[in-house]
Amino acid sequence: MSDMQSLEISAAPNEREFGLMNWMGLATLYKKEVKRFLKVGPQTLLAPVISNLLYMTVFVLAFSALRPDPQAFMAFLAPGLVMLGILNNAAANSSSSIMTGKMMGSITDVLMPPLSYFELALGWIGGAATRGILVAIVTSIALSFFAPMIPMKLWAVLFFGISAAFMMGMIGVLSGIWAEKFDQLAVVNQFIILPLSFLSGTFYSIDVLPASFQKLILFNPLFYLIDGFRYGFLGTSDGPIMTGVIVTCVINIILFTLVLNVIKSGWRIKS
Template sequence: MSQEQLPLFREKKISRVNWIGVRTLYWKEVWRFYKVLGQTVLAPVVTTFLFMTIFTLALGGSSRVSGDIPYQMFLAPGLIIMAALQNAYANPSSSIMSAKMQGNIVDVLLAPLSPAEMAFAYVMGGMTRGLLVAIMLTLSMFLFVSMPFSHIWAIVFFGVATTMLLSLLGVIAGIWAQKFEQSTAINNFIIVPMSFLSGTFYSIDRLPGIWHSLSQVNPFFYMIDGFRYGMIGRSDGDPLIGLAYLTILNVIMWTVCYRMIKSGYRLRP
Protein backbone atom coordinates (compact mmCIF):
# COMPACT_ATOMS: atom_id res chain seq x y z
CA MET A 1 0.00 0.00 0.00
CA SER A 2 1.45 3.35 -1.01
CA GLN A 3 1.81 6.32 1.31
CA GLU A 4 -0.70 8.23 -0.81
CA GLN A 5 -3.42 5.68 0.01
CA LEU A 6 -2.90 5.60 3.80
CA PRO A 7 -4.85 8.77 4.65
CA LEU A 8 -7.96 7.20 3.13
CA PHE A 9 -8.01 4.61 5.94
CA ARG A 10 -7.40 6.94 8.85
CA GLU A 11 -10.26 7.25 11.33
CA LYS A 12 -12.16 10.50 11.37
CA LYS A 13 -11.50 12.51 14.51
CA ILE A 14 -14.48 12.78 16.86
CA SER A 15 -15.08 16.20 18.35
CA ARG A 16 -15.47 16.68 22.09
CA VAL A 17 -19.18 17.38 21.59
CA ASN A 18 -21.30 14.90 19.67
CA TRP A 19 -23.11 17.51 17.60
CA ILE A 20 -24.64 14.90 15.29
CA GLY A 21 -26.19 13.09 18.25
CA VAL A 22 -27.38 16.31 19.87
CA ARG A 23 -28.91 17.50 16.62
CA THR A 24 -30.62 14.15 16.07
CA LEU A 25 -32.18 14.07 19.54
CA TYR A 26 -33.20 17.71 19.23
CA TRP A 27 -34.92 17.16 15.90
CA LYS A 28 -36.66 14.09 17.32
CA GLU A 29 -38.12 16.32 20.03
CA VAL A 30 -39.14 18.99 17.51
CA TRP A 31 -40.63 16.47 15.10
CA ARG A 32 -42.55 14.91 17.97
CA PHE A 33 -44.62 18.04 18.58
CA TYR A 34 -44.58 19.15 14.95
CA LYS A 35 -46.47 16.01 13.87
CA VAL A 36 -49.42 17.12 16.03
CA LEU A 37 -49.00 20.86 15.54
CA GLY A 38 -52.70 21.50 15.94
CA GLN A 39 -52.65 20.05 19.44
CA THR A 40 -49.25 21.26 20.63
CA VAL A 41 -49.06 24.77 19.18
CA LEU A 42 -52.37 25.88 17.65
CA ALA A 43 -54.50 24.69 20.59
CA PRO A 44 -52.73 26.85 23.22
CA VAL A 45 -52.81 29.78 20.80
CA VAL A 46 -56.59 29.43 20.41
CA THR A 47 -57.09 28.99 24.18
CA THR A 48 -55.07 32.09 24.99
CA PHE A 49 -56.83 33.97 22.21
CA LEU A 50 -60.15 33.12 23.91
CA PHE A 51 -58.80 34.40 27.25
CA MET A 52 -57.99 37.70 25.59
CA THR A 53 -61.40 37.85 23.93
CA ILE A 54 -63.24 37.24 27.20
CA PHE A 55 -61.29 39.82 29.16
CA THR A 56 -61.43 42.39 26.38
CA LEU A 57 -65.06 42.04 25.32
CA ALA A 58 -67.17 40.15 27.87
CA LEU A 59 -65.65 41.80 30.96
CA GLY A 60 -65.30 45.28 29.51
CA GLY A 61 -61.53 45.11 29.23
CA SER A 62 -61.45 47.50 26.31
CA SER A 63 -62.56 50.36 28.59
CA ARG A 64 -60.47 49.39 31.62
CA VAL A 65 -57.00 50.63 32.40
CA SER A 66 -54.14 49.37 34.57
CA GLY A 67 -52.27 52.40 35.80
CA ASP A 68 -51.96 54.58 32.74
CA ILE A 69 -52.16 51.91 30.03
CA PRO A 70 -55.12 50.05 28.49
CA TYR A 71 -55.89 46.80 30.26
CA GLN A 72 -55.63 44.67 27.12
CA MET A 73 -52.10 46.00 26.57
CA PHE A 74 -51.23 45.09 30.16
CA LEU A 75 -52.81 41.63 29.83
CA ALA A 76 -51.37 40.50 26.48
CA PRO A 77 -47.68 39.96 27.49
CA GLY A 78 -48.70 37.95 30.56
CA LEU A 79 -50.92 35.64 28.51
CA ILE A 80 -48.17 35.15 25.93
CA ILE A 81 -45.48 34.16 28.40
CA MET A 82 -47.89 32.02 30.47
CA ALA A 83 -48.76 29.91 27.42
CA ALA A 84 -45.09 29.70 26.40
CA LEU A 85 -43.90 28.43 29.79
CA GLN A 86 -46.64 25.80 30.04
CA ASN A 87 -45.75 24.39 26.63
CA ALA A 88 -42.01 24.52 27.32
CA TYR A 89 -42.67 22.34 30.38
CA ALA A 90 -45.03 19.95 28.60
CA ASN A 91 -42.69 18.95 25.77
CA PRO A 92 -39.75 17.31 27.63
CA SER A 93 -41.86 16.01 30.52
CA SER A 94 -44.28 14.14 28.27
CA SER A 95 -41.48 12.96 25.95
CA ILE A 96 -39.37 11.44 28.72
CA MET A 97 -42.41 9.96 30.48
CA SER A 98 -43.62 8.35 27.24
CA ALA A 99 -40.16 6.92 26.57
CA LYS A 100 -40.02 5.47 30.09
CA MET A 101 -43.51 3.97 29.90
CA GLN A 102 -42.88 2.45 26.45
CA GLY A 103 -39.43 1.20 27.43
CA ASN A 104 -37.56 2.93 24.61
CA ILE A 105 -35.71 5.35 26.90
CA VAL A 106 -32.92 2.77 26.74
CA ASP A 107 -32.35 3.75 23.10
CA VAL A 108 -31.48 7.28 24.20
CA LEU A 109 -29.35 6.08 27.13
CA LEU A 110 -27.32 3.77 24.87
CA ALA A 111 -26.65 6.52 22.35
CA PRO A 112 -23.14 8.07 22.42
CA LEU A 113 -24.40 11.16 24.23
CA SER A 114 -23.10 12.60 27.47
CA PRO A 115 -25.56 13.66 30.21
CA ALA A 116 -24.97 17.31 29.32
CA GLU A 117 -25.68 16.64 25.63
CA MET A 118 -28.89 14.77 26.44
CA ALA A 119 -30.08 17.55 28.75
CA PHE A 120 -29.23 20.19 26.15
CA ALA A 121 -31.19 18.45 23.39
CA TYR A 122 -34.29 17.88 25.52
CA VAL A 123 -34.25 21.44 26.86
CA MET A 124 -33.79 22.97 23.42
CA GLY A 125 -36.76 20.95 22.16
CA GLY A 126 -38.97 22.32 24.92
CA MET A 127 -37.71 25.86 24.36
CA THR A 128 -38.45 25.61 20.64
CA ARG A 129 -42.07 24.67 21.31
CA GLY A 130 -42.50 27.36 23.97
CA LEU A 131 -40.96 30.11 21.85
CA LEU A 132 -42.96 29.06 18.79
CA VAL A 133 -46.17 29.40 20.81
CA ALA A 134 -44.99 32.81 22.07
CA ILE A 135 -44.25 34.06 18.54
CA MET A 136 -47.60 32.92 17.16
CA LEU A 137 -49.45 34.46 20.10
CA THR A 138 -47.60 37.75 19.73
CA LEU A 139 -48.68 37.95 16.10
CA SER A 140 -52.29 37.10 16.94
CA MET A 141 -52.41 39.69 19.75
CA PHE A 142 -52.12 42.48 17.19
CA LEU A 143 -55.80 41.82 16.46
CA PHE A 144 -56.50 43.31 19.90
CA VAL A 145 -53.70 45.70 20.70
CA SER A 146 -50.54 47.16 19.20
CA MET A 147 -47.58 46.64 21.51
CA PRO A 148 -44.60 49.01 21.21
CA PHE A 149 -41.83 46.43 21.90
CA SER A 150 -40.14 48.89 24.24
CA HIS A 151 -37.05 46.86 25.21
CA ILE A 152 -35.98 44.13 22.79
CA TRP A 153 -33.26 42.83 25.12
CA ALA A 154 -35.86 42.14 27.82
CA ILE A 155 -38.18 40.38 25.37
CA VAL A 156 -35.35 38.11 24.23
CA PHE A 157 -33.87 37.45 27.67
CA PHE A 158 -37.09 36.77 29.56
CA GLY A 159 -38.52 34.75 26.68
CA VAL A 160 -35.43 32.54 26.52
CA ALA A 161 -34.84 32.35 30.29
CA THR A 162 -38.47 31.48 31.00
CA THR A 163 -38.76 28.72 28.42
CA MET A 164 -35.36 27.35 29.44
CA LEU A 165 -36.30 27.21 33.12
CA LEU A 166 -39.61 25.45 32.44
CA SER A 167 -37.97 23.06 29.96
CA LEU A 168 -35.45 22.11 32.64
CA LEU A 169 -38.29 21.59 35.09
CA GLY A 170 -40.00 19.43 32.47
CA VAL A 171 -36.90 17.24 32.10
CA ILE A 172 -36.60 16.88 35.87
CA ALA A 173 -40.31 16.08 36.21
CA GLY A 174 -40.16 13.54 33.39
CA ILE A 175 -37.24 11.76 35.05
CA TRP A 176 -38.71 11.91 38.56
CA ALA A 177 -42.30 10.93 37.74
CA GLN A 178 -43.18 7.26 37.59
CA LYS A 179 -46.62 7.80 36.07
CA PHE A 180 -48.27 10.53 34.03
CA GLU A 181 -50.41 11.67 36.96
CA GLN A 182 -47.31 12.79 38.85
CA SER A 183 -46.01 14.79 35.90
CA THR A 184 -49.34 16.51 35.24
CA ALA A 185 -49.76 17.20 38.97
CA ILE A 186 -46.71 19.47 38.87
CA ASN A 187 -48.33 21.46 36.09
CA ASN A 188 -51.80 21.52 37.64
CA PHE A 189 -50.83 22.24 41.26
CA ILE A 190 -47.60 24.25 40.91
CA ILE A 191 -47.09 25.82 37.49
CA VAL A 192 -50.66 26.93 36.74
CA PRO A 193 -51.46 28.35 40.21
CA MET A 194 -48.11 30.16 40.49
CA SER A 195 -48.48 31.65 37.01
CA PHE A 196 -52.04 32.79 37.75
CA LEU A 197 -50.90 34.38 41.02
CA SER A 198 -47.93 36.15 39.48
CA GLY A 199 -49.59 39.27 38.13
CA THR A 200 -50.78 37.94 34.80
CA PHE A 201 -54.26 39.41 35.17
CA TYR A 202 -53.58 42.20 37.65
CA SER A 203 -50.85 44.44 39.01
CA ILE A 204 -49.29 43.11 42.22
CA ASP A 205 -49.24 46.70 43.50
CA ARG A 206 -52.90 46.12 44.31
CA LEU A 207 -52.06 43.28 46.72
CA PRO A 208 -51.98 44.05 50.44
CA GLY A 209 -49.01 43.56 52.80
CA ILE A 210 -47.85 39.97 53.05
CA TRP A 211 -49.33 38.94 49.69
CA HIS A 212 -47.38 41.64 47.90
CA SER A 213 -44.17 40.46 49.59
CA LEU A 214 -44.83 36.79 48.79
CA SER A 215 -45.50 37.57 45.13
CA GLN A 216 -42.00 39.05 44.85
CA VAL A 217 -40.36 35.69 45.60
CA ASN A 218 -42.51 33.95 42.99
CA PRO A 219 -40.24 33.28 39.97
CA PHE A 220 -43.25 33.36 37.66
CA PHE A 221 -43.80 36.99 38.63
CA TYR A 222 -40.35 37.91 37.29
CA MET A 223 -40.93 35.91 34.12
CA ILE A 224 -44.18 37.71 33.32
CA ASP A 225 -43.17 41.12 34.68
CA GLY A 226 -39.86 41.12 32.81
CA PHE A 227 -41.48 40.07 29.55
CA ARG A 228 -44.17 42.73 30.02
CA TYR A 229 -41.43 45.31 30.61
CA GLY A 230 -39.88 44.35 27.29
CA MET A 231 -43.18 44.46 25.43
CA ILE A 232 -44.79 47.64 26.78
CA GLY A 233 -42.19 49.27 29.04
CA ARG A 234 -44.27 48.73 32.20
CA SER A 235 -43.12 46.65 35.19
CA ASP A 236 -44.15 46.19 38.82
CA GLY A 237 -40.69 45.05 39.87
CA ASP A 238 -37.07 45.66 38.95
CA PRO A 239 -36.24 43.84 35.67
CA LEU A 240 -32.58 43.56 36.70
CA ILE A 241 -33.57 41.65 39.84
CA GLY A 242 -35.64 39.36 37.63
CA LEU A 243 -32.66 38.92 35.31
CA ALA A 244 -30.41 37.85 38.19
CA TYR A 245 -33.11 35.69 39.82
CA LEU A 246 -33.90 33.72 36.66
CA THR A 247 -30.21 33.32 35.79
CA ILE A 248 -29.48 31.80 39.20
CA LEU A 249 -32.52 29.51 38.98
CA ASN A 250 -31.49 28.31 35.52
CA VAL A 251 -27.99 27.48 36.75
CA ILE A 252 -29.42 25.53 39.69
CA MET A 253 -31.89 23.65 37.49
CA TRP A 254 -29.20 22.83 34.91
CA THR A 255 -27.07 21.35 37.69
CA VAL A 256 -29.94 19.26 39.07
CA CYS A 257 -30.92 18.09 35.60
CA TYR A 258 -27.36 17.11 34.72
CA ARG A 259 -26.84 15.16 37.93
CA MET A 260 -30.13 13.28 37.57
CA ILE A 261 -29.26 12.15 34.05
CA LYS A 262 -25.68 11.30 34.96
CA SER A 263 -26.74 9.17 37.93
CA GLY A 264 -29.42 7.38 35.89
CA TYR A 265 -32.01 8.22 38.53
CA ARG A 266 -35.27 6.46 37.57
CA LEU A 267 -33.97 6.08 34.02
CA ARG A 268 -32.00 2.87 34.24
CA PRO A 269 -33.79 -0.39 35.08
Protein backbone atom coordinates in the same frame (compact mmCIF):
# COMPACT_ATOMS: atom_id res chain seq x y z
CA MET B 1 -0.16 -9.05 12.89
CA SER B 2 1.71 -8.96 16.18
CA ASP B 3 0.09 -9.54 19.56
CA MET B 4 0.73 -5.91 20.47
CA GLN B 5 -1.12 -4.64 17.35
CA SER B 6 -4.05 -6.96 18.06
CA LEU B 7 -4.26 -5.67 21.59
CA GLU B 8 -4.27 -2.07 20.40
CA ILE B 9 -7.06 -2.75 17.88
CA SER B 10 -9.27 -4.64 20.35
CA ALA B 11 -8.79 -2.15 23.19
CA ALA B 12 -11.69 0.20 23.73
CA PRO B 13 -10.84 3.88 23.15
CA ASN B 14 -10.50 6.02 26.24
CA GLU B 15 -12.34 8.92 24.63
CA ARG B 16 -15.27 9.14 22.28
CA GLU B 17 -14.45 9.49 18.61
CA PHE B 18 -16.67 12.57 18.43
CA GLY B 19 -14.40 14.82 20.43
CA LEU B 20 -15.64 17.18 23.07
CA MET B 21 -19.21 17.28 21.68
CA ASN B 22 -21.17 14.78 19.63
CA TRP B 23 -22.75 17.46 17.46
CA MET B 24 -24.43 14.99 15.12
CA GLY B 25 -26.00 13.08 18.01
CA LEU B 26 -27.10 16.29 19.73
CA ALA B 27 -28.65 17.61 16.51
CA THR B 28 -30.44 14.30 15.95
CA LEU B 29 -31.95 14.30 19.45
CA TYR B 30 -32.97 17.95 19.08
CA LYS B 31 -34.62 17.29 15.71
CA LYS B 32 -36.43 14.29 17.21
CA GLU B 33 -37.84 16.47 20.00
CA VAL B 34 -38.93 19.19 17.58
CA LYS B 35 -40.47 16.82 15.03
CA ARG B 36 -42.31 15.10 17.87
CA PHE B 37 -44.42 18.16 18.69
CA LEU B 38 -44.63 19.43 15.09
CA LYS B 39 -46.32 16.17 14.04
CA VAL B 40 -49.25 17.11 16.29
CA GLY B 41 -49.10 20.84 15.55
CA PRO B 42 -52.82 21.49 16.04
CA GLN B 43 -52.49 20.14 19.60
CA THR B 44 -49.12 21.62 20.53
CA LEU B 45 -49.15 24.97 18.71
CA LEU B 46 -52.71 25.82 17.69
CA ALA B 47 -54.47 24.79 20.92
CA PRO B 48 -52.44 27.16 23.17
CA VAL B 49 -53.16 30.04 20.79
CA ILE B 50 -56.89 29.36 20.89
CA SER B 51 -56.79 29.14 24.71
CA ASN B 52 -55.01 32.49 24.98
CA LEU B 53 -57.42 34.10 22.52
CA LEU B 54 -60.29 32.86 24.68
CA TYR B 55 -58.60 34.30 27.78
CA MET B 56 -58.20 37.64 26.03
CA THR B 57 -61.79 37.66 24.81
CA VAL B 58 -63.27 36.76 28.20
CA PHE B 59 -61.17 39.29 30.13
CA VAL B 60 -61.84 42.05 27.63
CA LEU B 61 -65.58 41.42 27.65
CA ALA B 62 -65.72 41.08 31.43
CA PHE B 63 -63.43 43.89 32.57
CA SER B 64 -62.70 46.33 29.77
CA ALA B 65 -65.89 48.28 30.50
CA LEU B 66 -64.65 48.82 34.07
CA ARG B 67 -61.32 50.20 32.85
CA PRO B 68 -60.84 53.84 31.93
CA ASP B 69 -58.63 52.77 29.00
CA PRO B 70 -59.62 49.35 27.59
CA GLN B 71 -56.84 49.46 25.00
CA ALA B 72 -54.21 49.89 27.70
CA PHE B 73 -55.72 46.94 29.58
CA MET B 74 -55.39 44.71 26.50
CA ALA B 75 -51.82 45.89 25.97
CA PHE B 76 -51.07 44.95 29.59
CA LEU B 77 -52.74 41.54 29.34
CA ALA B 78 -51.27 40.37 26.04
CA PRO B 79 -47.60 39.89 27.14
CA GLY B 80 -48.74 37.94 30.19
CA LEU B 81 -50.72 35.56 27.98
CA VAL B 82 -47.73 35.08 25.67
CA MET B 83 -45.53 34.23 28.63
CA LEU B 84 -48.19 31.86 29.96
CA GLY B 85 -47.96 29.97 26.68
CA ILE B 86 -44.19 29.69 27.03
CA LEU B 87 -44.37 28.42 30.60
CA ASN B 88 -46.99 25.76 30.01
CA ASN B 89 -45.74 24.39 26.69
CA ALA B 90 -42.01 24.27 27.38
CA ALA B 91 -42.58 22.26 30.56
CA ALA B 92 -45.14 19.98 28.89
CA ASN B 93 -42.84 19.13 25.98
CA SER B 94 -39.84 17.76 27.84
CA SER B 95 -41.85 16.10 30.61
CA SER B 96 -44.20 14.27 28.24
CA SER B 97 -41.33 13.24 25.95
CA ILE B 98 -39.35 11.61 28.76
CA MET B 99 -42.44 10.15 30.40
CA THR B 100 -43.67 8.62 27.13
CA GLY B 101 -40.23 7.16 26.50
CA LYS B 102 -40.17 5.59 29.95
CA MET B 103 -43.67 4.14 29.65
CA MET B 104 -43.12 2.72 26.16
CA GLY B 105 -39.54 1.62 26.76
CA SER B 106 -38.29 3.74 23.86
CA ILE B 107 -36.12 5.88 26.12
CA THR B 108 -33.50 3.15 25.72
CA ASP B 109 -33.14 4.28 22.10
CA VAL B 110 -32.10 7.70 23.39
CA LEU B 111 -29.80 6.45 26.14
CA MET B 112 -27.95 3.82 24.07
CA PRO B 113 -26.29 6.14 21.49
CA PRO B 114 -22.96 7.74 22.47
CA LEU B 115 -24.51 10.87 23.97
CA SER B 116 -23.15 12.33 27.18
CA TYR B 117 -25.46 13.46 29.97
CA PHE B 118 -24.66 17.04 28.92
CA GLU B 119 -25.81 16.37 25.35
CA LEU B 120 -28.95 14.58 26.52
CA ALA B 121 -29.82 17.58 28.68
CA LEU B 122 -29.25 20.05 25.85
CA GLY B 123 -31.33 17.98 23.42
CA TRP B 124 -34.33 17.63 25.72
CA ILE B 125 -34.19 21.21 26.99
CA GLY B 126 -33.58 22.66 23.53
CA GLY B 127 -36.60 20.88 22.07
CA ALA B 128 -38.80 22.08 24.92
CA ALA B 129 -37.55 25.66 24.63
CA THR B 130 -38.20 25.62 20.88
CA ARG B 131 -41.82 24.64 21.42
CA GLY B 132 -42.28 27.37 24.03
CA ILE B 133 -40.75 30.02 21.75
CA LEU B 134 -42.80 28.93 18.73
CA VAL B 135 -45.98 29.10 20.81
CA ALA B 136 -44.95 32.60 21.92
CA ILE B 137 -44.41 33.77 18.33
CA VAL B 138 -47.71 32.36 17.06
CA THR B 139 -49.59 33.70 20.11
CA SER B 140 -48.05 37.15 19.68
CA ILE B 141 -49.21 37.26 16.07
CA ALA B 142 -52.75 36.24 17.07
CA LEU B 143 -52.94 38.72 19.97
CA SER B 144 -51.63 41.56 17.82
CA PHE B 145 -55.20 41.92 16.52
CA PHE B 146 -56.21 42.96 20.06
CA ALA B 147 -53.17 44.99 21.11
CA PRO B 148 -49.93 46.14 19.48
CA MET B 149 -47.17 43.60 20.18
CA ILE B 150 -44.24 45.91 19.46
CA PRO B 151 -41.27 45.55 21.86
CA MET B 152 -40.03 48.71 23.54
CA LYS B 153 -37.12 46.90 25.21
CA LEU B 154 -36.14 44.12 22.83
CA TRP B 155 -33.41 42.79 25.11
CA ALA B 156 -35.95 42.20 27.89
CA VAL B 157 -38.36 40.38 25.56
CA LEU B 158 -35.58 38.10 24.30
CA PHE B 159 -33.90 37.54 27.66
CA PHE B 160 -36.99 36.77 29.71
CA GLY B 161 -38.74 34.89 26.90
CA ILE B 162 -35.80 32.60 26.15
CA SER B 163 -34.91 32.23 29.84
CA ALA B 164 -38.48 31.21 30.65
CA ALA B 165 -38.50 28.63 27.85
CA PHE B 166 -35.27 27.04 29.07
CA MET B 167 -36.29 27.24 32.74
CA MET B 168 -39.55 25.42 32.17
CA GLY B 169 -37.87 22.98 29.81
CA MET B 170 -35.52 22.02 32.65
CA ILE B 171 -38.41 21.73 35.09
CA GLY B 172 -40.12 19.48 32.55
CA VAL B 173 -37.03 17.26 32.30
CA LEU B 174 -36.89 16.88 36.08
CA SER B 175 -40.64 16.21 36.24
CA GLY B 176 -40.47 13.60 33.50
CA ILE B 177 -37.57 11.79 35.16
CA TRP B 178 -39.19 11.90 38.60
CA ALA B 179 -42.69 10.81 37.55
CA GLU B 180 -43.43 7.12 37.20
CA LYS B 181 -46.89 7.62 35.70
CA PHE B 182 -48.78 10.39 33.96
CA ASP B 183 -50.88 11.07 37.05
CA GLN B 184 -47.77 12.31 38.81
CA LEU B 185 -47.02 14.67 35.92
CA ALA B 186 -50.52 16.06 36.30
CA VAL B 187 -49.79 16.74 39.97
CA VAL B 188 -46.76 18.84 39.03
CA ASN B 189 -48.70 20.78 36.41
CA GLN B 190 -51.88 21.31 38.40
CA PHE B 191 -50.46 21.96 41.85
CA ILE B 192 -47.14 23.67 41.11
CA ILE B 193 -46.80 25.17 37.64
CA LEU B 194 -50.39 26.31 37.13
CA PRO B 195 -50.84 28.01 40.54
CA LEU B 196 -47.47 29.74 40.30
CA SER B 197 -48.36 30.93 36.78
CA PHE B 198 -51.73 32.37 37.78
CA LEU B 199 -50.36 33.91 40.98
CA SER B 200 -47.53 35.72 39.23
CA GLY B 201 -49.30 38.78 37.81
CA THR B 202 -50.31 37.24 34.50
CA PHE B 203 -53.75 38.88 34.51
CA TYR B 204 -53.25 41.76 36.93
CA SER B 205 -50.75 44.18 38.36
CA ILE B 206 -49.55 43.28 41.84
CA ASP B 207 -50.28 46.88 42.86
CA VAL B 208 -53.94 45.87 43.29
CA LEU B 209 -52.98 43.31 45.96
CA PRO B 210 -52.66 43.99 49.68
CA ALA B 211 -49.14 44.89 50.81
CA SER B 212 -48.62 41.50 52.47
CA PHE B 213 -49.50 39.65 49.27
CA GLN B 214 -47.25 41.92 47.24
CA LYS B 215 -44.30 40.87 49.39
CA LEU B 216 -45.31 37.22 49.13
CA ILE B 217 -45.52 37.25 45.35
CA LEU B 218 -41.91 38.42 45.16
CA PHE B 219 -40.93 34.90 46.22
CA ASN B 220 -42.59 33.48 43.10
CA PRO B 221 -39.87 33.09 40.44
CA LEU B 222 -42.44 33.14 37.63
CA PHE B 223 -43.41 36.67 38.67
CA TYR B 224 -40.01 37.96 37.54
CA LEU B 225 -40.35 36.21 34.17
CA ILE B 226 -43.78 37.67 33.45
CA ASP B 227 -42.95 41.09 34.86
CA GLY B 228 -39.71 41.29 32.88
CA PHE B 229 -41.34 40.08 29.68
CA ARG B 230 -44.14 42.63 30.06
CA TYR B 231 -41.54 45.33 30.72
CA GLY B 232 -40.07 44.53 27.30
CA PHE B 233 -43.36 45.53 25.65
CA LEU B 234 -44.64 48.31 27.91
CA GLY B 235 -41.46 49.81 29.34
CA THR B 236 -42.89 49.66 32.89
CA SER B 237 -42.72 46.94 35.53
CA ASP B 238 -44.09 46.04 38.95
CA GLY B 239 -40.72 44.96 40.33
CA PRO B 240 -37.04 45.83 39.85
CA ILE B 241 -35.92 44.50 36.47
CA MET B 242 -32.30 43.82 37.42
CA THR B 243 -33.50 41.78 40.38
CA GLY B 244 -35.52 39.73 37.92
CA VAL B 245 -32.47 39.25 35.70
CA ILE B 246 -30.34 38.05 38.62
CA VAL B 247 -33.04 35.76 40.04
CA THR B 248 -33.69 34.24 36.62
CA CYS B 249 -29.99 33.58 35.95
CA VAL B 250 -29.42 32.04 39.38
CA ILE B 251 -32.46 29.74 39.11
CA ASN B 252 -31.48 28.61 35.60
CA ILE B 253 -27.93 27.82 36.70
CA ILE B 254 -29.20 25.82 39.68
CA LEU B 255 -31.74 23.95 37.56
CA PHE B 256 -29.22 23.13 34.83
CA THR B 257 -26.74 21.81 37.39
CA LEU B 258 -29.48 19.69 38.95
CA VAL B 259 -30.60 18.35 35.55
CA LEU B 260 -27.03 17.36 34.65
CA ASN B 261 -26.52 15.53 37.94
CA VAL B 262 -29.85 13.71 37.76
CA ILE B 263 -29.26 12.54 34.18
CA LYS B 264 -25.69 11.54 35.00
CA SER B 265 -26.87 9.44 37.93
CA GLY B 266 -29.36 7.58 35.73
CA TRP B 267 -32.02 7.87 38.41
CA ARG B 268 -35.35 6.47 37.18
CA ILE B 269 -34.22 6.43 33.54
CA LYS B 270 -31.53 3.75 33.62
CA SER B 271 -32.82 1.71 36.54
